[in-house]
Amino acid sequence: MHLITLLKFFLNMDDLYKEIILDRYKNPHNLGTISGGIKVEEVNALCGDKIKIWLEVKNGIITDAKFEGSGCAISVAATDILMDMIKGKKVADVQQMSGAEIESQIGIELSSVRKRCAYIGLEAIKKIKDSLNNL
Amino acid sequence: MKNNFPIFQNNPDLVYLDSAATSLKPAPVILSEMEYYIKYSANIHRGLYQMSQIASDQYDQSRQIIADFINSQSNEIIFTSGTTASINLVAQTWGQQNIKSGDEIIITQMEHHSNLVPWQQLAKTKKAKLKYLPVTSDFLLDQKSLLKLITSKTKIVALAHVSNVLGTINPIKKIVQTIKKINPKTLVLVDGAQSVAHFPVDVVDLGVDFYAFSGHKLYGPTGIGVLYINQKIYSSMSPTSFGGGAIKEVFWHKTILGNPPFCYEPGTPPIAQAIALSQAIKFIQKIGWPKIIQQEQDLTNYLFQKLKTISDLKILGPTKSDQRLGVISFAFTKPKSPTPHDIGDILSQKFNIAVRTGFHCAMPLHQLFGFTTGTTRVSLGIYNTQKDIDKLIDALNHVIKIFS
Numbered sequence: 001m002h003l004i005t006l007l008k009f010f011l012n013m014d015d016l017y018k019e020i021i022l023d024r025y026k027n028p029h030n031l032g033t034i035s036g037g038i039k040v041e042e043v044n045a046l047c048g049d050k051i052k053i054w055l056e057v058k059n060g061i062i063t064d065a066k067f068e069g070s071g072c073a074i075s076v077a078a079t080d081i082l083m084d085m086i087k088g089k090k091v092a093d094v095q096q097m098s099g100a101e102i103e104s105q106i107g108i109e110l111s112s113v114r115k116r117c118a119y120i121g122l123e124a125i126k127k128i129k130d131s132l133n134n135l
Numbered sequence: 136m137k138n139n140f141p142i143f144q145n146n147p148d149l150v151y152l153d154s155a156a157t158s159l160k161p162a163p164v165i166l167s168e169m170e171y172y173i174k175y176s177a178n179i180h181r182g183l184y185q186m187s188q189i190a191s192d193q194y195d196q197s198r199q200i201i202a203d204f205i206n207s208q209s210n211e212i213i214f215t216s217g218t219t220a221s222i223n224l225v226a227q228t229w230g231q232q233n234i235k236s237g238d239e240i241i242i243t244q245m246e247h248h249s250n251l252v253p254w255q256q257l258a259k260t261k262k263a264k265l266k267y268l269p270v271t272s273d274f275l276l277d278q279k280s281l282l283k284l285i286t287s288k289t290k291i292v293a294l295a296h297v298s299n300v301l302g303t304i305n306p307i308k309k310i311v312q313t314i315k316k317i318n319p320k321t322l323v324l325v326d327g328a329q330s331v332a333h334f335p336v337d338v339v340d341l342g343v344d345f346y347a348f349s350g351h352k353l354y355g356p357t358g359i360g361v362l363y364i365n366q367k368i369y370s371s372m373s374p375t376s377f378g379g380g381a382i383k384e385v386f387w388h389k390t391i392l393g394n395p396p397f398c399y400e401p402g403t404p405p406i407a408q409a410i411a412l413s414q415a416i417k418f419i420q421k422i423g424w425p426k427i428i429q430q431e432q433d434l435t436n437y438l439f440q441k442l443k444t445i446s447d448l449k450i451l452g453p454t455k456s457d458q459r460l461g462v463i464s465f466a467f468t469k470p471k472s473p474t475p476h477d478i479g480d481i482l483s484q485k486f487n488i489a490v491r492t493g494f495h496c497a498m499p500l501h502q503l504f505g506f507t508t509g510t511t512r513v514s515l516g517i518y519n520t521q522k523d524i525d526k527l528i529d530a531l532n533h534v535i536k537i538f539s
């Protein structure tokens with residue numbers, strides 16, 4: 001880790017808006033759509049987050065994942081991180097994932113309100129459980 | 136002023152800028168509610184013992200104080216649980232009994248969901264037509280369109296006195312005159328949730344038929360609200376909810392209902408809350424309207440000026456101070472800016488500033504103006520100071536720095 005980044009990290013340890021969140025919010029790695037992919041959506045009425053996710057699934061394994069949407073920094077960053085986490089995973093395993101796994105990946109503890117932002121991508125994916133199983 | 140609000144003793148650094156959601160409570164209101172429970176905690180209009188009589192007297196007096204507060208008669212004041220319940224009561228009684236297939240209901244594009252969904256659902260069940268009065272690009276009601284919207288089939292127009300998102304004060308008296316000139320039979324319901332705490336309301340002068348408001352936005356308790364019904368309307372409606380306290384005589388197969396307002400208040404009411412609400416009104420009257428209006432207007436202007444110094448920030452709502460109240464919603468316009476949810480969280484966590492974020496129960500309105508992730512709303516009460524605004528502006532600049 002860069003020295004400055006490291007310093008910033010320690011100075012803002014308890015800060016929700018760590019580098020990882022802001023980086024991913026401004027420059028998400030997995031933005032886009034997948035034509036022919038499975039599409040799911042989820043909204044968080046409380047703050048107006050709206051996320052669409054596309055998954056490419058082969059033999060029950062997620063080979064690619066992309067998303068689009070508007071939302072707060074936490075929801076966008078967490079969904080982007082989630083896309084990284086689920087690639088190469090078995091659909092069945094993703095179905096069993098808990099929100100806490102996303103949180104530990106981000107490395108911060110979230111308040112109950114912000115949990116709903118961070119989990120929005122996972123909630124969307126859980127909605128397509130059945131159709132995924134049929135592939 | 137903050138001394139009158141005990142919450143600041145427990146949260147001395149709190150910057151409370153969410154009075155449009157609910158206002159803080161002054162000591163006399165809190166004490167009044169407590170007094171009922173520790174001194175005369177009895178049901179009303181039932182017992183002959185002294186405690187019950189005190190409670191009944193206090194409760195009746197409170198209704199009179201509230202009636203006077205909006206220049207009405209006490210039999211025109213129905214206690215409900217809040218604005219939402221008041222509007223639903225009208226939709227479910229008068230609406231159900233008077234709206235027919237093909238009739239028209241008119242509401243505006245700036246309504247809170249509480250004054251939108253009850254009419255939308257009523258229109259659906261009755262096969263009536265729901266029409267919207269548009270909001271102009273300068274955030275005012277389009278009064279010209281009103282002339283075209285009202286027809287012989289328009290049964291009711293329901294609109295807010297003050298928008299909980301835009302802060303716009305709607306010219307109710309003029310609007311009522313316009314409506315009644317075109318169709319004298321059209322009734323007008325006004326949602327007064329955001330008005331009654333900020334300027335005097337005179338239902339007779341306004342010429343409205345129904346006026347709804349909540350106690351908790353008026354420095355009073357939660358769980359209590361008011362529905363004013365012009366007594367001339369009573370003959371065209373009847374209750375749909377029944378029980379004790381609301382009837383004169385009951386036989387095995389028939390009931391003689393009590394007179395209004397009692398027949399619309401079956402069951403034990405929120406006694407402590409109703410009594411404490413009159414204390415909130417007395418509190419406001421003690422400070423006096425001129426002072427409240429002046430202070431809030433000065434502070435709103437100050438807030439406006441300060442917000443304008445922040446770049447890329449778009450404010451929703453009229454700029455002229457005589458057209459608006461201290462309810463200001465805003466959002467950053469550039470992509471990758473902090474969204475309202477991020478702003479609200481940082482303001483709370485780092486600065487102990489309470490603001491509202493999201494759609495403020497007015498989702499279609501936000502979409503109309505293209506604010507798809509909602510707005511941040513700052514709303515003022517009589518306890519707010521310039522220092523609160525300064526702290527808010529510093530905090531907003533800090534948020535911008537984090538995201539830059």
Ligand SMILES: Cc1ncc(COP(=O)(O)O)c(C=O)c1O
Nearest residue numbers: 217218219247249299326328349
């Ligand atoms: C304009 C307006 N109407 C209705 C309501 C609903 O009030 P309550 O939740 O007290 O019933 C509110 C408050 O959120 C409001 O601002």
